[in-house]
Structure formats: structure tokens, C-alpha cells
Amino acid sequence: MRDVIIIGSGPAGFTAAIYTARAGLKPLLIASSVEVGGELMKTTEVENFPGFPEGIMGPGLMANFQEQAEKFGTEIVYDDVVSVDLAGDVKVVKTGLGDVFEAKTVIVATGAAYRELGVPREKELSGYGVSWCATCDGFFFRDLKVAVVGGGDSAMEEANFLTRFASKVYLIHRRDSFKASKIMAERALANPKIEVIWNSEVAELHGEPKLTGVTLRNTVDGTTSQLDVEGLFVAIGNDPRTELVKGQIEISDEGFIKVEGRSSKTTLPGVFACGDVIDPTYRQAITAAASGCVAALDAEHYLTNH
Amino acid sequence: MSAAKNVTTASFEADVLKNEKPVLVDFWAEWCGPCRQVSPILDQIAEEYGEKLEIVKVNVDEEQQLAMQYGIVSIPALQVFKSGQVVKSIVGAKPKSVLVNDLAEFLA
Numbered sequence: 001m002r003d004v005i006i007i008g009s010g011p012a013g014f015t016a017a018i019y020t021a022r023a024g025l026k027p028l029l030i031a032s033s034v035e036v037g038g039e040l041m042k043t044t045e046v047e048n049f050p051g052f053p054e055g056i057m058g059p060g061l062m063a064n065f066q067e068q069a070e071k072f073g074t075e076i077v078y079d080d081v082v083s084v085d086l087a088g089d090v091k092v093v094k095t096g097l098g099d100v101f102e103a104k105t106v107i108v109a110t111g112a113a114y115r116e117l118g119v120p121r122e123k124e125l126s127g128y129g130v131s132w133c134a135t136c137d138g139f140f141f142r143d144l145k146v147a148v149v150g151g152g153d154s155a156m157e158e159a160n161f162l163t164r165f166a167s168k169v170y171l172i173h174r175r176d177s178f179k180a181s182k183i184m185a186e187r188a189l190a191n192p193k194i195e196v197i198w199n200s201e202v203a204e205l206h207g208e209p210k211l212t213g214v215t216l217r218n219t220v221d222g223t224t225s226q227l228d229v230e231g232l233f234v235a236i237g238n239d240p241r242t243e244l245v246k247g248q249i250e251i252s253d254e255g256f257i258k259v260e261g262r263s264s265k266t267t268l269p270g271v272f273a274c275g276d277v278i279d280p281t282y283r284q285a286i287t288a289a290a291s292g293c294v295a296a297l298d299a300e301h302y303l304t305n306h
Numbered sequence: 307m308s309a310a311k312n313v314t315t316a317s318f319e320a321d322v323l324k325n326e327k328p329v330l331v332d333f334w335a336e337w338c339g340p341c342r343q344v345s346p347i348l349d350q351i352a353e354e355y356g357e358k359l360e361i362v363k364v365n366v367d368e369e370q371q372l373a374m375q376y377g378i379v380s381i382p383a384l385q386v387f388k389s390g391q392v393v394k395s396i397v398g399a400k401p402k403s404v405l406v407n408d409l410a411e412f413l414a
Contacts, residue, residue: 034343034399041339059339078346080401096403127380127397136338139366140379210379231379 001102002028004299005093007081007244008109010038011285012275014065015292016107016299021072023300028101029069030077030093037062038111039238039276040285042133044161049285061285077101086248086271089306104306105299108245108257108266108273109292112238112283117149121205129211130232134158137231143167146231147214149202151175155235156184162233163193170194170227174201174219202232240277249273254280264295270306272298308345310352313362315372321362323390328412329360333376333383335367340399341382347402348384355413359386386412 004020006013009031020027031037040046043058052061070076079095084106091106114132116122122130131137134148138161147170148159155171156178162169171188176198178185188194197216203224204215213228240256250258250267257273259265264272274295275288310332313321322329332348334341352361366373366381376385376392386394386409396408406413 033347033401034340036343037339041343059342096401127383129379131380133340133380136340137380139335139337140373140381210377 001090001104002026003103003303004028004105004107005030005091005101005103006107006109007084007093008032008038008107008111008275008277009036009066009076010040010062010109010111010275011065011289012111012277012292012295013038013107013109014062014069015289016109016274016296017069017074017292018065018072019293019296020107020299021069021074023296025300025303026073026075028075028077028103030079030081030095030101033078033080033096036078037066042135043157044135046285065289081244084244084248086245086268089270091270105270105272105302107264107292107295107299108271108277109275109288109295110241110244110277111288112240112276114234115237115239117202117234117236119202119205125205125207125211128209129207129230130205130234132234134161134233134235137233138162138165141166141231144230145170145228146233147172147197147227147229148233148235149173150235150237151178151180152235152237153180153184156180156188158233158235159188159194160184160191162231163191166193166231168193168195170229171196172200172202172216172227173198175199197227205232238276238283242277245271245273252280256280262294264291264298270299270302272302308349308363310345310348311362313364313369315369318364318372322387325360325387327358327360328386328388328393329362330409330412331376331385331387332361332363333366333373333378333381333385334363335365335381337367338381344382344384344399344405347405350402351405351409351413358414359409359412388412 004027040058085092151173203217272295274291384396
């Protein structure tokens, strides 16, 4: 049986791997089949991760995390966890390809999944004009009009990034001010290619087989209007990914895994959680990494005492 | 690095449109993280089902015309061609089990 299984491969998961591997615990990190590296894989330049004064590309940063984790003996499995049994002294983790792994401790670092708009035809038009990844898909909208939905940092980043390609970027936000950081918001507001549409939300999607436009609804007076765009980039936030562990460990009212105080301890002994899946507030690469370190040290401590 | 053949505008007709076997074209780019994640999965599928389905790659940076012609607006985009026609279109990186399932009619 193994000492540690880590579920997740973002900054939290890999940091937990680096620490537990350095402690000689030979962690097994289950990285997922197609989302290895997590959210940062969808970003471009990361300017606020300490230690990289020139900035670093998100995928490059995650490649570094992984290299460092592997250097100390982390074993990585490229598969998706489909079920877990965390209650007993032996924790059982099953993957999509049918492998079963057992360990004394499990560190849950499953992060958060992007939120959907919840409008009709969203699924059908995903990949056909509706996108959650400007860095993946922006390229295809050269000299076309696109819109970004959202008011946080990721919406600002996507809007700015898209101006490299698109002729015009509408930034649709349901309030009358952004919750993004000042530097990101100012950059978007100062960009001549970006036009902000305040107090509005997307009510309908149009186009067949590809997106050609959207219907907007004003959140103040309820009036609707049409906007012709060929791309719609959704950046309205994330929800913690807790489906795997729901019913086994306690989840907070806000939907995050509950941990004890400043630790990573969940309501089950030997099960620890870190990163965006426990964090309703900060959700930065650096805070996720720090929280991965906490989980590794908590797991190490638990193993010493059991 | 993937073992799949790189197809260009010049070779597209011979390699894809006039191929006797169904061909899965993986439209991809260097800068696309999800493309890098799906690439080894496609290699595995090619290894296991190469007899039935040929898998090739089109780099959308180098072949913008082809990407435009086939209406690509999101990558990775996987399009299956049979007798010169697109008969299946899959967008986004998906786990192997899902891809094998989606492509079942071409792998049997």
C-alpha cells in the first residue's frame, strides 16, 4: 500500500507532490487524462507568481512544477479518478481505465471547474463559437467580432488577449463595475478595441451550426438587444469540484471541502484537501501552491503518528 | 512528439480526401495546452486501431487556409473524413474512453 495519493495536477497537487516526494513518501499523483496542469494551462503570461520577474507562461510554469515533482520521485498517472472510498484506514481510488490504487492518505486537489452560462444551446455551440479558453480558440477569430462574459480577472485577461486577433471585443458584465483587480480592469478599460457592455447578461445564443450572435438582457430594466458576434468567451467564474468526495467528507454551504482551521484536514482522518477546492476567497496559483504544501505537511504528520 | 503524419494543404487531397480508409484529422497548434494533452491519447488509438482508422495532424498555424475551410474555431478539433467528406466532428480534449466510444463506428 502507498503512503500518499494526490488527486489533481494544478499548483496545489504538484506542490503537495514536491513536498511529500522530498519527504521520501513516494507519492502517486493522479493527474487526469486531458486536464494535466489544471487551470494555468489555459492562461498565457503569469505575471504575479513570485520568482519569475519577467513573467512566465502558464503551461511553462506547470511543466516546471511537474519536473520538480518528478525529480524527487513522484509517480504520475494520466487518468481520471472516477470513484474514491475514503472512510477506512485504507483509502481506495479508482480510475477511468479501471486501475485501483490504495493508500494510507489521500490529498484532494481537484480544483474548480468553469461555470456555464446556463442558457439554451450552450452545449451544442461549445466549440462552435462558444468557448471557455481564449488562449486556445482566440486565434480563429482574426478580424472578427467577439464577446467576453464576466467581470473578474480572467474575463479581463481573456478580453485583452483576444484583442490580438479580433477586430472588436465586447466585454459583457451583469453589474456596473468590475470585481477584477485594479491593474487588470484598467488595462481592459484602456484598450481601444474593448467595449464594455455594463448591466447585461446573455439570454440567448443564435447561429447554426456556428454562433452568429447573442441576445442580451439588461439586468436593470429587463430590455433585450441583439449583438452580432462570432465568438463568445465565457469567464464567469468557477465552482469547486467536489463530486468525487461528496457524501464522504463534509462540504461547506458554499460548496467547498471543509477543512479544519488553517490546516488541510477534512472531516475524515487521513484525508486532506488543498487548492481551489477549499478556497472560496483567494484562488491564486501561489495560494493554491501554499495550500498544497500545508496538505503535504499534514499528511506527513499523520503518517508519522499512525 | 507524436508519431502521426503531418498533413499540409499540398498533401491534404492525397492523404485525407482520397484515402481509402477513414482518416481522423487532428487540427492542433503548439500553443494549445489541451491539444498537447489529447495528442498522446490519439497516438494510443492509432496504435491500437491503425488498421481501421488513420490518424493525421494539421498544424493550424501553418495551414490556416485548411483550418478555415473546415470551419475550425476551437482546437483540438478532430474531424473524421470518409470518401472525402467530414462524417464526424469532435471538439475539445476528451479522455481516451470517451474518444474510443465517440469513434466506435470507425474502429469496429
